[in-house]
Amino acid sequence: MAATSTLLDGKGLSKAMEADLKVRVEKIIAQTGKVPVLATILVGNDPSSEVYVKMKGNACERVGMTSVRVHLPEETTTEELLAAIEKLNNDEQICGILLQHPVPHQIDERACFDKIAIDKDVDGVTCLGFGRMSMNEPAYGSATPAGIMELLKHYKLPLAGKHAVVVGRSPILGKPVAMMLLNENATVTICHSKTDNLPALIKQADIVVGAVGRPEFIRAEWIKDGAVVVDAGYHKGGLGDVEISKVKDRAAAYTPVPGGVGPMTIATLIAQTVASAEKKLKA
Ligand code: NAP
Numbered sequence: 001m002a003a004t005s006t007l008l009d010g011k012g013l014s015k016a017m018e019a020d021l022k023v024r025v026e027k028i029i030a031q032t033g034k035v036p037v038l039a040t041i042l043v044g045n046d047p048s049s050e051v052y053v054k055m056k057g058n059a060c061e062r063v064g065m066t067s068v069r070v071h072l073p074e075e076t077t078t079e080e081l082l083a084a085i086e087k088l089n090n091d092e093q094i095c096g097i098l099l100q101h102p103v104p105h106q107i108d109e110r111a112c113f114d115k116i117a118i119d120k121d122v123d124g125v126t127c128l129g130f131g132r133m134s135m136n137e138p139a140y141g142s143a144t145p146a147g148i149m150e151l152l153k154h155y156k157l158p159l160a161g162k163h164a165v166v167v168g169r170s171p172i173l174g175k176p177v178a179m180m181l182l183n184e185n186a187t188v189t190i191c192h193s194k195t196d197n198l199p200a201l202i203k204q205a206d207i208v209v210g211a212v213g214r215p216e217f218i219r220a221e222w223i224k225d226g227a228v229v230v231d232a233g234y235h236k237g238g239l240g241d242v243e244i245s246k247v248k249d250r251a252a253a254y255t256p257v258p259g260g261v262g263p264m265t266i267a268t269l270i271a272q273t274v275a276s277a278e279k280k281l282k283a
Contacts, residue, residue, distance in 0.1 A: 005248055005249055005250070005251050005252065005253065005254065006155060006252065006253035006254075007248075007253075007254065007255075007256055008151050008152075008253050008254060008255045008256075008260055009256075009259065010147070010151055010255060010256075010259055010260040010261055010262065010263045010264040011258075011259040011260075011263045013150070013151060013154050013263075013264065013267070014263035014264055014266065014267035015263075017150075017267040017270075017271060018059070018062055018063055018267060018270070021063040021267075021270055021274050022062070022063045022064055024274050024278070025063050025064040025065055025274060025277075026064060028274075028277055028278060028281055029064065032281045032282065034093070034281050035064070035065060035066050036065045036066070036095045036273060036274060036276075036277030036281065037065065037066045037067065037068055037093050037094050037095055037096075038056070038057075038060050038065060038066075038067045038068070038094075038095065038096045038097075038098060038122070038269075038270075038273045039067070039068045039069075039070060039088045039091075039094045039096070039097045039098070040053045040056055040057060040067055040068070040069050040070065040098045040100065041070045041071075041072065041081070041085070041088075041097070041098065041099045041100065042069070042070070042071050042072070042100045043072045043074070043076050043081060043100070043104055043107065044072075044073070044076075044103070044104045045074060046102075049100045049101075052100060053069065053098075053100050055266060056098060056266055056269060056270075057069060059266045059267070059269075059270050060270065060273075063270055063274070065273065065274070065277075070088070072084060074104055075104075075106075076103075076104070076107065077106065077107070078106070078107050078108045078111060078112065081099075081103070081107055081112045082111065082112060082115050085097065085099070085112060085115040085116055086115065088120070089115070089116070089117040089120060092280075094120060095120065095122070095273055095277040095280050095281070096120050096121075096122030096123075096269075096272065096273035096276050096277075097117075097120045097121070097122070097123075098122065098123045098269065099112060099113060099116065099123070099125065101125070101172060110127075113125040113126055113127075114126050114128070118132075118139075119279070119280070120276065121139075121140055122140050122143075122269060122272040122273045122275075123140070123143050123269055123272075124139065124140045124141045124143060124145075124146060124176065124272070125142065125171070125172060129141075129142075130142070130171070130175070130176060130179075133176065133179060133180070133183075134179040134183075140272040140275070140276070141176060141180060141268075141272075142171075142172050142173070142176040142177075143265045143266075143268045143269040143272070144172065144173050144177075144261060144264075144265040144268075145172075145173060145176040145177035145180050146176075146180070146268045146272070147261060147264030147265045147267065147268035148177055148180075148209065148230055148232065148261055148264065149177070149180045149181075149184070150264060150267075150268060151230075151255065151260070151261070151264050152207075152228070152230070155253060157207075157228055157252075157253060159181060159184040159185065159186045159207070160184060160185035160186065161185060161186070162186050162187070162206040162207055163186070163187050163188075163189070163204055163205055163206045163207070164178075164181045164186040164187065164188045164189070164205065164206065164207040164209065165188075165189045165191060165201055165202050165204065165205035165208050165209070166178045166181070166188060166189070166190050166191065166209040166211065167191045167192075167198070167202070167208070167209065167210055167212050167217075167218060167241070168191070168192065168209075168210070168211030168212050168213070168232075168241075169190050169191075169192045170211065173211040173232055174190060174192070174209075174211045175190070177209055177211065177232075178190045181207070181209075186207065189201055189204075189205075198222075199219070199222040202218065202222040202223060203222055203223070203224055204224075205223070205224065205227055206226075206227055207227065207228045207230070208227055208228070208229050208230065208242070209230045209232065210229070210230065210231045210233055210240060210241035210242040211232040211233070211241065212233065212241045213233060213241065214233075214241060215233070215235040215236075215237075215239040215240075215241070216239050216240070216241070216242065216243045216244075217233075217241055217242075218241055218242040218243065219243050220242075220243040220244075220246035220247040223242075223247050223251070225250045225251075226250070226251070226252045227251055227252060228251065228252050228253045228254070229242055229244065229247060229248075229251045229253070229254040229255070230254075230255050230260075230261065231244055231254070231255050231257050231260060231261065232261045233257065234257060234258060234261075234262055238257060238258060239257065240255075240257035244256070244257060
């Protein structure tokens, strides 16, 4: 059993980040007379996506930035969405572009993500951004994984030499977080739906990242005592992807759900937009 279990307070850290970002935004405005703008694109009427986009817009306002909301109908084609992104790419006022995932099935989401100009890819969704990040070159990281890494860094949790087991390999979460952990010299195992002996692999983990998208899929008994548990999942009823309530007392550290990874995702998106604004607006 871990001597003490540290709650990785994403909510608290994201508030502190926002306070710092507010000061940086004030400085940009004072020096350039320009207000940084994040463009959000929502396609269709998925209620969860609408909430996420609204939360991101609200976070912009809290730090003194503006968000421009582009809302396209459910039947939007790939070509129409590509054209909307191109317009934002060419708009000098826009410092960052967020295309809310997922888009309706008729749209080629990958093509649309990759249309986002690299210097405005503040949500870290392009292939180029992923490749650069993987090669340890400057790039905005995918927001949720970069937020997870910021949280681990803030609590000074050792990563080098540790065995990290990431459950999930999605382009926005599992795959990039695995590369970020590798860049910090963790030894990384990436698991997915075809993985054999998942419980045995998780049992070896010093760090477990749950990014499966199924409520409490990762069972408490699969996790060894003293592991660091990061739960990226969020489901109805406040459940994550890990059976966190049963493991938190014997984990070295864990992210609560809610209040762990979620707020860090938004704070990271805003932080990367401010960083882009500082470069673009030459503050
Ligand atoms: P996703 O695209 O659905 O990917 C899920 C991953 O889990 C896939 O790689 C899949 O494997 C794997 N998986 C599914 N069933 C499995 C099984 N039985 N055993 C092992 N692996 C399995 O989901 P996502 O977008 O990465 O999201 C993952 C979770 O994070 C969700 O709960 C989501 O709500 C949450 N999330 C949170 C935030 C936030 O801001 N807090 C942001 C994004 C996502 P295959 O590749 O083989 O199909």
